[in-house]
Amino acid sequence: MTKLDELMKLPGAMAAFEFRGSGELLEQRIAYPDRIDESILDLLAHMCAANMSIATMQARGWEKVTTMKGFYPVQEFTLIGFDWSVVVSGLHREQYKQAGKFSLPPFMGVVMANDKADYEAAFAILEKQEPVQ
Amino acid sequence: MSMIRRLLALDGVNVVCHFRDDGYLIEGYGLMSRNDMGRLAQFARDYRRMIQGNADQLAMFTNMRGWTPPRGWVVRGVTQSVCGVANLVCVVDSDGAPLNEILLELREVSHW
Numbered sequence: 033m034t035k036l037d038e039l040m041k042l043p044g045a046m047a048a049f050e051f052r053g054s055g056e057l058l059e060q061r062i063a064y065p066d067r068i069d070e071s072i073l074d075l076l077a078h079m080c081a082a083n084m085s086i087a088t089m090q091a092r093g094w095e096k097v098t099t100m101k102g103f104y105p106v107q108e109f110t111l112i113g114f115d116w117s118v119v120v121s122g123l124h125r126e127q128y129k130q131a132g133k134f135s136l137p138p139f140m141g142v143v144m145a146n147d148k149a150d151y152e153a154a155f156a157i158l159e160k161q162e163p164v165q
Numbered sequence: 166m167s168m169i170r171r172l173l174a175l176d177g178v179n180v181v182c183h184f185r186d187d188g189y190l191i192e193g194y195g196l197m198s199r200n201d202m203g204r205l206a207q208f209a210r211d212y213r214r215m216i217q218g219n220a221d222q223l224a225m226f227t228n229m230r231g232w233t234p235p236r237g238w239v240v241r242g243v244t245q246s247v248c249g250v251a252n253l254v255c256v257v258d259s260d261g262a263p264l265n266e267i268l269l270e271l272r273e274v275s276h277w
Contacts, residue, residue: 055276072227079219086215090208098201102244105258110239112250113220115231131255146236151264155241 035140036061038157044148049074050138051077053125058138068143080120080141083109108155117149118142121158131164168277170194172255172270179245179261181255182206197256209247209254212238237268251275 039048040061049060049069051069055078062068080150084106093101120141128136172181173194180195188210193202194229220233237250246259250271257267 042257068229072229075223079223083216083219090212091240091242094204094208100197100201100245102259103240103242103247105185106240106242108241110241111216111220111232111235112237112239113232113235127171151239151268155264 035157035160035162039140039142039154042139042142042153042157043150044145045142047073047143048141048146049073049077049143050140051081052138053122053136055079055081073143076118076143077139077141080109080111080118081139083111084093084120084139097149108158110151112146112149115146116145117144117151119144119151119154120160121155123159124162127162127164133164166196167192169253170273172253172267172274175263175267175270177258177260178249178267179256179258180205181253182209184210184252184254186210186252195256205247205254205256209249210252212240213249213252237266245253 036048039111046064050058055095057074057077060073087106087109091106095101095104105126108121110119118141120139122139125136169181169183172178180197182193182205183191184206185191188207190203190206192258216235216238220235224233239246239248241259244259246257253271253275
């Protein structure tokens with residue numbers, strides 16, 4: 033079972049998706065096509081890519097100005113909307129970077145309904161170790 | 166006892182701050198200097214506004230309801246994560262902290 037399929041088993045999962053660092057949607061699973069479709073996921077992926085970059089800039093800046101550690105690299109970003117949440121992860125990409133690879137795997141994310149969302153379970157799936165190839 | 170201080174009783178919560186709409190720190194507790202709490206409050210206020218803008222634009226471009234107004238955000242680092250809900254921000258351990266419970270508690274406390 034792929035990680036996208038695992039993410040779709042989370043309570044309240046509406047969609048799971050993969051996207052490039054530049055935001056383009058690569059692959060997706062959608063549970064409720066009447067509520068969320070590919071074009072919405074594409075825009076959401078672009079928003080998440082932008083936020084991962086901004087959060088990374090902030091984490092670097094924060095560590096520099098405060099001397100506190102542990103914020104960088106940013107592993108996941110979560111937006112909790114009014115009814116829906118999106119959790120995206122770049123952890124696997126970081127593992128590739130640290131292994132000195134230039135070709136990086138995509139970001140991965142899941143959209144969940146807030147009333148059932150289990151953020152800890154989403155992080156657990158997104159942070160499962162996978163071998164660097 | 167301050168209402169927000171009780172958040173520190175949750176496992177893995179290291180810092181909690183309450184700030185005004187302009188980002189001024191009202192109160193803060195935990196393992197951080199007062200100066201850094203002031204910075205954290207400003208950061209959280211700016212981040213909240215950015216997230217609000219993103220959610221508004223996402224809703225406008227997609228016509229999908231349910232994103233706005235956003236309830237909060239989480240940025241998860243290697244060992245430390247930052248969570249914001251309304252005018253509250255927390256620094257928590259990335260590993261072992263009961264994030265679901267922390268987010269629920271933040272939401273509840275933010276209504277006081």
